[in-house]
Amino acid sequence: MNAVESLRRLKVGDVAVIVKVAAGGELGRHIRDMGLAPGVEVMVMGRAPLNDPVELKVKGYCLALRNNEADHIMVRLEGRP
Numbered sequence: 001m002n003a004v005e006s007l008r009r010l011k012v013g014d015v016a017v018i019v020k021v022a023a024g025g026e027l028g029r030h031i032r033d034m035g036l037a038p039g040v041e042v043m044v045m046g047r048a049p050l051n052d053p054v055e056l057k058v059k060g061y062c063l064a065l066r067n068n069e070a071d072h073i074m075v076r077l078e079g080r081p
Contacts, residue, residue, distance in 0.1 A: 007065075007073040008054070010044045013081035017041050023072035035059055036073055 004019050018040045021031050035058050036042070045055040045062060053064040 002077045004074050004076055006071050007042070007075050008067050008070040010054075010075065010077070011080070012044050012046055014077060015041060015043045015079040016075035016077045018073055019076050020074040021072060022074055023069075027069070027072065031069060031073065034063055034065075035061075036065075041078070042075065 007016070007018075010016055018036060018038050020038060021028055021036065023031055040058060043057040045057050047054050052067045054067065054070055055062055055064050
């Protein structure tokens with residue numbers, strides 16, 4: 001069984017499933033409104049030159065997420081290229 005870790009720690013090409021959104025309030029709602037909820041598969045498509053933000057593919061669309069937001073999303077790694 002793969003360990004649960006922060007989405008921030010994933011590398012380009014990694015595929016993971018969201019286990020938990022550990023943010024509440026406005027930030028938690030913002031994250032879930034982007035489609036990032038438990039059970040959803042995400043793939044890291046790229047990172048900016050200073051590693052922030054991270055580009056993700058979620059449900060067939062791409063979005064960018066700041067590292068301070070990614071810190072609140074716990075994932076289980078499913079695949080690494």
